[in-house]
Amino acid sequence: MTPAARISAAIEILDRIGTGDPAEKALTNWARAHRFAGSKDRAAIRDHVFDALRCRGSFAALGGGQGGRALILGLLRAQSCDPATIFTGERFAPEPLSEEERAVLAQPVPPDLARRDWPDWLIAPLSERLGADFDTVSEAMRARAPVFVRVNVARATRDAAIAALAEDGIDAVPHPLSTTALQLGDGARRIQQSRAYQDGCVELQDVSSQAAVGTIELAPGMQVLDYCAGGGGKSLALAAACPDCEIHAHDIDPARMRDLPLRAERAGARIAICAPGTPGAGYDLVLVDAPCSGSGTWRRTPEAKWRLTPERLDDLVALQGRILEEASALVAQGGRLVYMTCSLLAVENEAQAALFAARTGWKLTFQRAYSPVTGGDGFFVAQFERKA
Structure with a gap:
């Protein structure tokens, strides 16, 4: 699939989610109906969809609406990508930009984009609890979460787990929050197919959860x-x-x-x-x-x-x-x-x-x-x- 075709697919899936379908169901149904899409295509489309859901408020402000097309316009604008190069109307690409859309995209970038990515009613309690960290946390929550694994110390040492993951083409480094935590880099999507995972040397678990268990x-x-x-x-x-x-x-x-x-x-x-x-x-x-x-x-x-x-x-x-x-x-x-x-x-x-x-x-x-x-x-x- 071309980048433009992936964008079209993401718009379609976001529109389904907008009508009430759970995200995973919408993604699965789309994949079943488009079996020609390869694993890289599905991964890229999934990333577009989840980026748009994480940043729905700010992308709606940037793209001019809550529909799938507007959210993807907001995503492209946030990524400093000219939507006109994607929205061409050519084979499998989204229809060209309308004059109304061009007018929205020409407007100045709205302020406080990260705060727009919380529901309005939660901004006050979150700001009060997080204090000086509120803006930093708000920005962090707009990005994809890192992938962590817990080293099963009953099966392997941390160094042995890192080496085993490397053999499977997965980069892993220790995280300071927990002595059992490894943060995955390149190859993280393959973790459940890796030998280290299937042999029980590592288990998927967020580092904060690991740290909390470590206090017991x-x-x-x-x-x-x-x-x-x-x-x-x-x-x-x-x-x-x-x-x-x-x-x-x-x-x-x-x-x-x-x-x-x-x-x-x-x-x-x-x-x-x-x-x-x-x-x-x-x-x-x-x-x-x-x-x-x-x-x-x-x-x-x-x-x-x-x-x-x-x-x-x-x-x-x-x-x-x-x-x-x-x-x-x-x-x-x-x-x-x-x-x-x-x-x-x-x-x-x-x-x-x-x-x-x-x-x-x-x-x-x-x-x-x-x-x-x-x-x-x-x-x-x-x-x-x-x-x-």
């Missing part, structure tokens, strides 16, 4: 429950950090954990899968990676940014409180509770932790927030002990 003190023989395990990434990280702990994974939706047994086998980890709603009790440590807005991961899931509403956020905050109450009842006397989110919002993080401590009498012993300024996703961790 573990000891041999501890009974540990990952209460909202999802895909099980944190269960695997805990098992690698302390193989002599007994790790239990639970999720109310068992479908989320369907790949965990295979991943655990690949990693050489022992993880017990709990039946939904029957997590047991008396654990030395219970980890709650709570459902949240996902605002810290919006570089990876940008459409979620535009679909979050104040009402939905209120529902999530209430759900987090209920889950913390449920999980705290599963902790043994003298045990610990760990709360995590992949959110940038205080209402889901510091405020939620403070409210739980005040309501229950548990002692907040540690908390830390991570943001894209440190390289990874926005993330939060808080640890509690039951007061005597």
Whole structure:
């Protein structure tokens, strides 16, 4: 496919997303209907679509509208690419620019482009929480997220993992935020086909998540429950950090954990899968990676940014409180509770932790927030002990 044909495809897919189709569904349906498109074509189209979703507000301002065509015009303008060279109307290329579009493109660049890429109602709470970092974080969230892997120390050293990835044509360098984290460069798209990944030497996991798990003190023989395990990434990280702990994974939706047994086998980890709603009790440590807005991961899931509403956020905050109450009842006397989110919002993080401590009498012993300024996703961790 030509660059112009890829642009046409991206416009079509963005228009489908604009009518309510999830991004992944729109991309998959397009690919199935256009099987002639090669892997490089699909990757390039995907990049166009996700760039436009991440920067929907600023690209709409630059391109003159919210439709797929206007968003791509905004993308090209942001990249200092003359849209007239792409919008030619030639074979598979978008139709030539209209006079109205030319007039929009001739206007001065609007101010505060990065701030336009947040929903308006979130600017105030994010600005208040992030303070002096708000503009830096806003700019970082407009770019593609780096790809990180966690070195499975039960299988390989960090240097051995770097060497194994290099054999597969994937560049990797250590990241200072976590001793187990590698940031991938060239070849990152091939990670799941690499020998290092398939042999269990590395596992995909953001560096902020790795750093947060690294704050948890573990000891041999501890009974540990990952209460909202999802895909099980944190269960695997805990098992690698302390193989002599007994790790239990639970999720109310068992479908989320369907790949965990295979991943655990690949990693050489022992993880017990709990039946939904029957997590047991008396654990030395219970980890709650709570459902949240996902605002810290919006570089990876940008459409979620535009679909979050104040009402939905209120529902999530209430759900987090209920889950913390449920999980705290599963902790043994003298045990610990760990709360995590992949959110940038205080209402889901510091405020939620403070409210739980005040309501229950548990002692907040540690908390830390991570943001894209440190390289990874926005993330939060808080640890509690039951007061005597």
